[in-house]
Amino acid sequence: MRILLFVLASLLISCSSKESKDLIPEKSGPPSISLGYLEAPAGFEISIFAEGVTNARQMTMSDSGILYVGSRREGKVYAVVDNNNDFRADSVYTIIEGLRLPNGVAYKDGSLFVAEVSKIWRFDNIDQNYADSPEPILVTDELPTEGHHGWKYIAFGPDDKLYVPIGAPCNICNHEEDNPLFATLTKMNADGSEHEIVAKGIRNTVGFTWHPETGNIWFTDNGRDWLGDDIPPCELNEITGEDQHFGYPYLHGNDVWDPKFGEDGKPMADRFKKPVQELGAHVAPLGVIFYTGNMFPTSYKNRALIAEHGSWNRSSKVGYQISQVIFDDEGNPTEYKPFITGWLAGEEDIKGRPVSILQLQDGSLLISDDDSGKIYRVTYSI
Secondary structure, eight states, X not given: OHHHHHHHHHHHHHHHHHHHHHSOOOOOSSOEEETTTEXXXXXXXXXXXEXXXXXXXXXXXXXXXXXXXXXXXXXXXXEEEOTXXXXXXXXXEEEEOSOSSOOEEEEETTEEEEXXXXXXXXETTHHHHTTSOOOOEEEEOOSOOOOTTOOOOOEEOTTSOXXXXXXXXXXXXXXXXXXXXXXXXXXXXXXXXXXXXXXXXXXXXXXEEEOTTTOOEEEEEOOOSSSOSSOSOOEEEEEOSSSEEOOTTTEXXXXXXXXXXXXXXXXXXXXXXXXXXXXXXXXXXXXXXXXXXXXXXXXXXXXXXXXXXXXSSSSSXXXXXXXXXXXXXXXXXXXXXXXXXXXXXXXXXXXOOEEEEEXXXXXXXXXXXXXXXXXXXXXXXX
């Protein structure tokens, strides 16, 4: 009997230890204040990973841990190096310059891919060559040349295709007949061949990702301007099939018909796919990820985290935060709320503008900021 009791007790202790290790609880209490101005839920800490990365936009990490960062107005691409592996960058190198809005960067098989407005370049063996003016190899120069919404977020998908959005060249227009690539998400082979349209009716996505369970593409989309402070909503969307159309320029959000193109779109209403979640009007959602790491509380698994760059043409500013969308067990959104705030301290006191989110292997996050030139690291401790 004593042996049996000992075995049962040992099993209970073992199960209890495993549960406490695998299920990280959320802390209760007041929010954490980091860097003197950024506020996150209790238990989270925000530190500076790198500074001096002027106009930092999309980020990608190489296999050896070198962070590559695109810009927009600077025309540069940076290499951010953490030599000591202490999550604090030691050096920031400008490795490429003189490009036209090189927002998008992606890493694959030792090569760095960089997207300009109308071109995509490849830089081979980038980790060995970044400090020595790496040699550019042209992947394609057949993308539209229009600069309005011409900057791109790029990424390789699970199918090894390079996904490239083509924004609408305007606030509101319909140029599909002029060039069917406008207002779409496209994909191509790594060598630029077999360029095809994945989805249509997308005004300007500067952030997309693949769901960790379904494998579907999810993307943010920036709503049109000049319909007022509170309409139309920006969007979080999911591509669930082929040849889907997400409404632009006819329909915005769930039910905002465009005053210029809406009547033309109403006969096609059944074709338009509605957003999974309407986001705030003019918040300018950019980077989006689903959290899959083990550092944050277990409840954060598969939550969507969105970098809201912030409004520029609203009577009072909104956005300037990392927001989160929480889902139920069936994958339906149940809550859309802030995760990290504080970049907007007042109408004339802007501390920064978040752009891109990257999850590291340890489960922490990096967030780029194109206004302050900082890259932040977000951690959690019990």
